[in-house]
Structures are given as structure tokens and as C-alpha cells.
Amino acid sequence: MSERFTVLGAGIIGVCTALALQRDGHQVTIIDRNEPGTGCSFGNAGIIHTGGCIPMATPGILKRVPKMLLDPEGALVIRWRYLPRLLPWLFKMLAAARPTRVEEICRALAHLSLQARSAYLPLLSEAGASALLRPRGELYVYRTKEAFDAEAWSMQVRRGFGIPVEDLDANAIRDLKPALSPNYQFAHYQPQRLYGESV
Numbered sequence: 001m002s003e004r005f006t007v008l009g010a011g012i013i014g015v016c017t018a019l020a021l022q023r024d025g026h027q028v029t030i031i032d033r034n035e036p037g038t039g040c041s042f043g044n045a046g047i048i049h050t051g052g053c054i055p056m057a058t059p060g061i062l063k064r065v066p067k068m069l070l071d072p073e074g075a076l077v078i079r080w081r082y083l084p085r086l087l088p089w090l091f092k093m094l095a096a097a098r099p100t101r102v103e104e105i106c107r108a109l110a111h112l113s114l115q116a117r118s119a120y121l122p123l124l125s126e127a128g129a130s131a132l133l134r135p136r137g138e139l140y141v142y143r144t145k146e147a148f149d150a151e152a153w154s155m156q157v158r159r160g161f162g163i164p165v166e167d168l169d170a171n172a173i174r175d176l177k178p179a180l181s182p183n184y185q186f187a188h189y190q191p192q193r194l195y196g197e198s199v
């Protein structure tokens, strides 16, 4: 039976939800206070994250924080004035980094992301946008064996979900990416990921 639905937000989530409802024969209205696709969905990296199943918070993250904060090129910057407001979120993030919780999160993410490719392709085809997709692998590169080994567990988790990951040495990296700096001696390569334009 056809019903009427209202979807709030015309980003990728709202639009995909609306399309799925429409496909099932329902009438859908999308409401957004801004132009469609101008929120977070506008400025992302455009990766269709097939096999992305590792959360940001992982066991041992607390130990890595001081080094990240001291590194001017590190991935983490904290505005200290903002810290009191940030603390509750940080505590939740630490709780989410417990090994048992990480396991649950990995499973949930894998369940979602392994379907991303097959779910997304028909949508792109219907929109005449298939040409925007570039099927490429994903290469994680490391300068040291230590850094390579530190990621071994996350690659093992991916493999456990059937996501192929190859270990590459310096020669194999150069074959794949000749222009990459020779500083990178080790890599993990995930051949199945799809790259496209952001929405």
C-alpha cells in the first residue's frame, strides 16, 4: 500500500532513503533548510567505502594521543578552550575503543559497507552518473615496518569479513604507483574499493 513520507535532510542519506521509499511505491517529500547536497555530503572524499569496517576509536588509541597532539602534522588537534565541552564526547569515544565494543562496531560497519557497492551502483546508473565512479584499489602506505605491523590487526579484521587485502613490498608499491616517494617501503592494498565524485 502506498503511503506518504516526509524525509528531513537532502544529503546523501536523505536522498537515498527517499529513493528507496519511492522505489517501494510510496510518495515522498524531502525537506531541507538549504539547497540539496550542500551539507556534509558536498565536501567529502567521495569514497564508496566498500569494506570500511574499522572505527576511528580502536584499542590503544589513548596511548597514541600524546604523540598525535605533539606532531604538528598529526591527525589530532584539540582547541584547549573547547576541552570542557569536548570531554563527555572524548569519554564516550574511549568507551567505544574497548576491544569487545570495537568488535561489535566492526561487525556492524562491515555489514553496512559490504553492501555499499551493490546498493550504490543501481542508484548511480539510474541517475546517469555511473561514469563518475572510478574503480580503484586503496593503498595504505607506511615508511617503517613498525607502522606496517601496527595495522596488521585491522587488516586481519578486514580479511575476516572476506575483504581481500594484500601485503606489498617496496617493488610491488612502485609497480602500482611509480610516482610515489621511495620513502614508502611497506603497504597494504585493498583492491576492491570504488572511488567517485562526492555527491
Ligand SMILES: Cc1cc2nc3c(=O)[nH]c(=O)nc-3n(C[C@H](O)[C@H](O)[C@H](O)COP(=O)(O)OP(=O)(O)OC[C@H]3O[C@@H](n4cnc5c(N)ncnc54)[C@H](O)[C@@H]3O)c2cc1C
Binding pocket: 008, 009, 010, 011, 012, 013, 014, 031, 032, 033, 034, 035, 036, 037, 038, 039, 040, 041, 042, 043, 044, 045, 046, 047, 048, 049
Ligand atoms: C572531510 C570528510 C570526508 C568524508 N569522506 C567520506 C568518503 O570518502 N566516503 C563516505 O562514504 N563518507 C565520507 N564522509 C562522511 C559523509 O560525507 C557523511 O557521512 C554523509 O555526507 C552524511 O550524509 P547526511 O545526508 O547524513 O548529511 P548531510 O549531507 O550533512 O545532509 C544533512 C542535511 O540535513 C539538513 N538539515 C539538518 N537539520 C535540518 C533541519 N532541522 N531542518 C531541515 N534540514 C535540516 C542539512 O541542511 C543537510 O542538507 C566524509 C566526511 C567528511 C567531513
